[in-house]
Amino acid sequence: MLTGLKIEKLLKSLIFIGLLALVVIIFSQKIEFTSVDLGRHLENGKIVWQNQDVLFKNFYSYTEPDFRFVNHHWLGGVIFYAVYLAGGFKLLSVFNILIILAAFVLAFRLAQKRAGFYLTALLAIPAIFLLSQRVEIRPEIFSYLFIILTWLILEKAARRQNYRLLWWLAPLFVVWANIHIYFFIGLVMFAAQVFAEFLPPLIKEIKNLKIGLRAGWRAAKPWFIKFIIVALACLINPNTWRGLLYPFNIFKNYGYEVAENKTVFYLEHLMINPNFSLFKILLFLLILSWLAYFVFQKKIRFFDLFLTVFFSLLALFASRNLAIFGLIAWILIAANLVEPWHFLKDNLSFLKPASRAILRLYLAIAIFLIIIIGLVYLIFDARGNNNFIKSSWGWGLYQGNANSAQFFKENKLSGPILNNYDVGSALIFWLDGQEKVFVDNRPEAYSPEFFAATYRPLQTDQLKWQAVNEKYQFKTIYFSHVDSTPWAQQFLSRILKDDNWALVYFDEWAVILLNKQIYSAEEIKKLTIDSWSFRQKFRGLDARTDLRNKFHLAALAEEAGQPDLAEEIYREILIKDPDNSQALAALGYLYANRGDREALLISLKYLAQSLATGYKIPGIYNQMALDNWQLGEYQKAEANWRSALKLERNNNSAVYYLEQIRQLKLQGVLPDK
Numbered sequence: 001m002l003t004g005l006k007i008e009k010l011l012k013s014l015i016f017i018g019l020l021a022l023v024v025i026i027f028s029q030k031i032e033f034t035s036v037d038l039g040r041h042l043e044n045g046k047i048v049w050q051n052q053d054v055l056f057k058n059f060y061s062y063t064e065p066d067f068r069f070v071n072h073h074w075l076g077g078v079i080f081y082a083v084y085l086a087g088g089f090k091l092l093s094v095f096n097i098l099i100i101l102a103a104f105v106l107a108f109r110l111a112q113k114r115a116g117f118y119l120t121a122l123l124a125i126p127a128i129f130l131l132s133q134r135v136e137i138r139p140e141i142f143s144y145l146f147i148i149l150t151w152l153i154l155e156k157a158a159r160r161q162n163y164r165l166l167w168w169l170a171p172l173f174v175v176w177a178n179i180h181i182y183f184f185i186g187l188v189m190f191a192a193q194v195f196a197e198f199l200p201p202l203i204k205e206i207k208n209l210k211i212g213l214r215a216g217w218r219a220a221k222p223w224f225i226k227f228i229i230v231a232l233a234c235l236i237n238p239n240t241w242r243g244l245l246y247p248f249n250i251f252k253n254y255g256y257e258v259a260e261n262k263t264v265f266y267l268e269h270l271m272i273n274p275n276f277s278l279f280k281i282l283l284f285l286l287i288l289s290w291l292a293y294f295v296f297q298k299k300i301r302f303f304d305l306f307l308t309v310f311f312s313l314l315a316l317f318a319s320r321n322l323a324i325f326g327l328i329a330w331i332l333i334a335a336n337l338v339e340p341w342h343f344l345k346d347n348l349s350f351l352k353p354a355s356r357a358i359l360r361l362y363l364a365i366a367i368f369l370i371i372i373i374g375l376v377y378l379i380f381d382a383r384g385n386n387n388f389i390k391s392s393w394g395w396g397l398y399q400g401n402a403n404s405a406q407f408f409k410e411n412k413l414s415g416p417i418l419n420n421y422d423v424g425s426a427l428i429f430w431l432d433g434q435e436k437v438f439v440d441n442r443p444e445a446y447s448p449e450f451f452a453a454t455y456r457p458l459q460t461d462q463l464k465w466q467a468v469n470e471k472y473q474f475k476t477i478y479f480s481h482v483d484s485t486p487w488a489q490q491f492l493s494r495i496l497k498d499d500n501w502a503l504v505y506f507d508e509w510a511v512i513l514l515n516k517q518i519y520s521a522e523e524i525k526k527l528t529i530d531s532w533s534f535r536q537k538f539r540g541l542d543a544r545t546d547l548r549n550k551f552h553l554a555a556l557a558e559e560a561g562q563p564d565l566a567e568e569i570y571r572e573i574l575i576k577d578p579d580n581s582q583a584l585a586a587l588g589y590l591y592a593n594r595g596d597r598e599a600l601l602i603s604l605k606y607l608a609q610s611l612a613t614g615y616k617i618p619g620i621y622n623q624m625a626l627d628n629w630q631l632g633e634y635q636k637a638e639a640n641w642r643s644a645l646k647l648e649r650n651n652n653s654a655v656y657y658l659e660q661i662r663q664l665k666l667q668g669v670l671p672d673k
Helices: 004-027 038-047 074-115 117-133 140-160 163-179 183-204 209-233 240-248 274-296 302-317 319-336 338-347 353-383 403-410 424-431 448-460 462-472 486-495 521-527 531-544 547-559 563-576 581-592 597-612 618-630 634-647 652-666
Strands: 417-419 476-480 501-506 510-515
Touching: 004 074, 004 117, 004 353, 038 074, 038 424, 074 117, 074 140, 074 163, 074 319, 117 274, 117 319, 117 353, 140 163, 140 183, 140 319, 163 183, 163 209, 163 240, 183 209, 183 240, 183 302, 274 302, 274 319, 274 338, 302 319, 319 338, 403 424, 403 476, 403 501, 403 510, 417 424, 448 462, 448 486, 476 486, 486 547, 501 521, 501 531, 510 521, 531 547, 531 563, 547 563, 547 581, 563 581, 581 597, 581 618, 597 618, 618 634, 618 652, 634 652
Parallel strands: 417 476
Antiparallel strands: 476 510, 501 510
């Protein structure tokens, strides 16, 4: 017969397994190879032993091949390539899951020592969901593990005053400095521990500063010496002192804006992402937990306080840091709430000692049920909303993800290739030295002038395109149409209608076009996709693909001048999910482009429905304003633009048009009310 203690122990085991299951599900997402860095990492791991220029130069591009580049993640590529050789992309997916599970288990252990099992388990749930912000296979995953390992070693050394434990950090940082740029975070954490040892003796003797400084130095000296040694260990990398200082210099040569380096407050005006709200909730809870802690404790935990400020600033600075913030905030919040929880248990009458065993049992059941709800939610999320599960479930590549490269090789296509930023790393791996790329997704590996004067202008300016094309004599265009930047969309829309270029291949992720003036007429005739073939293949792809890629295909159809195919997809999505906000908004934009009165009214209907589902972004209000303006509904248009400004104070479109309205009112062209 199961006793209360045995039931509680069983529930604890089930809770922990459930938490691990949440992590596994969130990280079990198919790889969209055309838009991630993985291809370049694999190629690094393959050729670093053959040609070490890859460590110091922009090795893979023909546009700026000698541009100085600090390859700070080469060892990650070596590890990934070894795993790939052993078991392909599926094993890489499993390996990625194992690394994040290791980081999670260590973080759980760290939090549990401070806060006990139940508080740790409950707070782990939002932290796990926030991890969904960064599930791709990239060297960054090692930094998650190493950050937690560094924290564990520092805490154990401080608690036991065993400085010999710190020697383990030297080899860890040698590996870390060669595997990912976030080794600097570990150094900052170590420096924070040095100050955490230095400050208490100083504060204690604050009235006698000289004595306080001496006492602080005596306490911090062993830590400081080890810190210097660990920092010097980071010099053991191919770029030596440049590699050590690179984390502080990387943004000095960053000529391309990347979404993951933008703040949450910038991105939330462009997209709906539940992780942004989850981050704000955790940040608020973290601040609140510190306030609660200070109410019950007079002692300051300097190290934890510094981590709070540092990792909060990292997450506020760039959305790429939301996931690691979740891991750190989880531990800190749990530690801060221990004393308030004990106070409640000791002072509330219904939490008497006799009832605490029952309370723990109820708490365990509640947490387990929350986890079950989370697992069920993720299952439905993967099939519909894609809030946390962005890609199809599974391991390895999407079905057909590499077909474009196979087409390129089978038909003996060649360069010079014009490719866009997103697909560069995939081409580096797929073409394996057969062709160099025009650009890839390493902003730091190209001069800012390249992006400002060549890459972006050639996509938006026809004259610049002609000049760059004449310079490089592009033979093939290999482009990821998933690229959502305005310049990429503008370029694709133009080039797909250019009579000098023939569309010969497309799928959910990429298009390939051939220069009719360079390839033979026979090759062009053989490979060209005409309008009928485009529609047939398009519908075949639509039938096999998932929700995310249906939107990619629909966008391609619009750019290719076949909006009816895009409308087919949007309506197909709405049949299964009538409240799909993205599909409603897309239909609104689609009808707005037709321009006639009836279409504008239909556009407004769909845009309003999208807003009603919660898809409240400035772009929706801007489009509604333009629709109303064309319909002569000037007051409604003004109200729409003002709604856009409420969401985004500096929305350029709304600011511009509202100023135009103000000028028209002053001129008497429009009524004041």
